[in-house]
Amino acid sequence: MPDVSIGNSFLSDLYGEACLTLKSAGIENPRLDARVLIREVAGLSDIDFLDSKNIKLDRAQIEKITSAINERRCGRPVSKILGFKEFYGRDFKVTEDTLDPRPDTEVLVDAVLERTKAEDTFTLCDLGTGTGCILLTILAERPNARGVAVDISAAALDVAKHNASNMGALDRVKFIKSDWLDRVSEKFDIIVSNPPYIESDVIPKLSPEVRNHDPILALDGGEKGLNSYEKIISQCHHNFFSHGNLFLELGKGQLPRIKRLVEKHDATLKAVYPDLSGIARVVEISYGDK
Structure with missing residues (x-):
C-alpha cells in the first residue's frame, strides 16, 4: 500500500486529513487513533487540540505524523507504532x-x-x-x-x-x-x-x-x-x-x-x-x- 502524503501544517487541518486517511483505509476508530498518534509523535497535549486552528506544526512534526498515520493505515496497531x-x-x-x-x-x-x-x-x-x-x-x-x-x-x-x-x-x-x-x-x-x-x-x-x-x-x-x-x-x-x-x-x-x-x-x-x-x-x- 503506497504511503499517503499529509501536507497541512495547521493542526486542525492535519488532524482532519489524518482522520480521513484512516477512515478510507477501514480503520475502526480513525478519529481516536489519529488523535493519539498525532499527540504522541508530535509531542502535543490535549489542550493543543482545543486550539488546533492556531497550532502550526513544523516540518519534523509533520514528517513524524505522516509516517505514523501511514503505518496505522497499513494495519499496524497504535501500540506497536508508539512502542508502549x-x-x-x-x-x-x-x-x-x-x-x-x-x-x-x-x-x-x-x-x-x-x-x-x-x-x-x-x-x-x-x-x-x-x-x-x-x-x-x-x-x-x-x-x-x-x-x-x-x-x-x-x-x-x-x-x-x-x-x-x-x-x-x-x-x-x-x-x-x-x-x-x-x-x-x-x-x-x-x-x-x-x-x-x-x-x-x-x-x-x-x-x-x-x-x-x-x-x-x-x-x-x-x-x-x-x-x-x-x-x-x-x-x-x-x-x-x-x-x-x-x-x-x-x-x-x-x-x-x-x-x-x-x-x-x-x-x-x-x-x-x-x-x-x-x-x-x-x-x-x-x-x-x-
Missing part, C-alpha cells in the same frame, strides 16, 4: 515480541490484589511474562512482594527488564528463560499466568492487527486451546510453598474445560473472577485443600 501500551494506569513498552497488554488481564491483577493486603510480604511468579505488566503491576501495588518473571522468549524478557527498570523494580525481580516451569526451581506463594488460549485453527481467523503483530507463541494454545493450561496446572504444585495459589486468565467459554483439568490434577478451584461483561475471566486454583 497503557495497563492499569501505567505505560509499558511493547514490541513485536510481546503480546499487547489487554484490559481483560486487569481482572487477573485485581484477583491477586483482592487476595492480598498492601503490607503483605510474598513471592510471586509470572509465567509467560511478556511485557511484565502483570508481575510489575502487582509489585507496584504490593511493595513488600518480590517476583520471578518467566518467559521462553529472550526478546520478551528484555522488554520486561526494560519495564522493570522504568518502574524502579529491577532489584525485586528475577528473570528466567524457561518453557513454563521447566527451569524454575524456586518456590512461590502465588503463581500467575495469562497463557496462550486461542485454538490453533482460529489463529488464521484473527484480525490482521493481532495475527500479524502479536507473537503467535503468545496466542496459539493448541488444538483445543488448553496445551499451556495442562502443563501449568500439572507442574506448578511442585513450585508452591504450602497453601500457594495459582491464578490463570481464561478465554471465553473455557471454564468447563479448565474445571476438568483442575479435577484431573487433584487441585481445587477456589474462585472464579468475571470480567466487566460477566464472562469467567480468571480462576484461582489451590493444591492440597481437599
Whole structure:
C-alpha cells in the first residue's frame, strides 16, 4: 500500500486529513487513533487540540505524523507504532515480541490484589511474562512482594527488564528463560499466568492487527486451546510453598474445560473472577485443600 502524503501544517487541518486517511483505509476508530498518534509523535497535549486552528506544526512534526498515520493505515496497531501500551494506569513498552497488554488481564491483577493486603510480604511468579505488566503491576501495588518473571522468549524478557527498570523494580525481580516451569526451581506463594488460549485453527481467523503483530507463541494454545493450561496446572504444585495459589486468565467459554483439568490434577478451584461483561475471566486454583 503506497504511503499517503499529509501536507497541512495547521493542526486542525492535519488532524482532519489524518482522520480521513484512516477512515478510507477501514480503520475502526480513525478519529481516536489519529488523535493519539498525532499527540504522541508530535509531542502535543490535549489542550493543543482545543486550539488546533492556531497550532502550526513544523516540518519534523509533520514528517513524524505522516509516517505514523501511514503505518496505522497499513494495519499496524497504535501500540506497536508508539512502542508502549497503557495497563492499569501505567505505560509499558511493547514490541513485536510481546503480546499487547489487554484490559481483560486487569481482572487477573485485581484477583491477586483482592487476595492480598498492601503490607503483605510474598513471592510471586509470572509465567509467560511478556511485557511484565502483570508481575510489575502487582509489585507496584504490593511493595513488600518480590517476583520471578518467566518467559521462553529472550526478546520478551528484555522488554520486561526494560519495564522493570522504568518502574524502579529491577532489584525485586528475577528473570528466567524457561518453557513454563521447566527451569524454575524456586518456590512461590502465588503463581500467575495469562497463557496462550486461542485454538490453533482460529489463529488464521484473527484480525490482521493481532495475527500479524502479536507473537503467535503468545496466542496459539493448541488444538483445543488448553496445551499451556495442562502443563501449568500439572507442574506448578511442585513450585508452591504450602497453601500457594495459582491464578490463570481464561478465554471465553473455557471454564468447563479448565474445571476438568483442575479435577484431573487433584487441585481445587477456589474462585472464579468475571470480567466487566460477566464472562469467567480468571480462576484461582489451590493444591492440597481437599
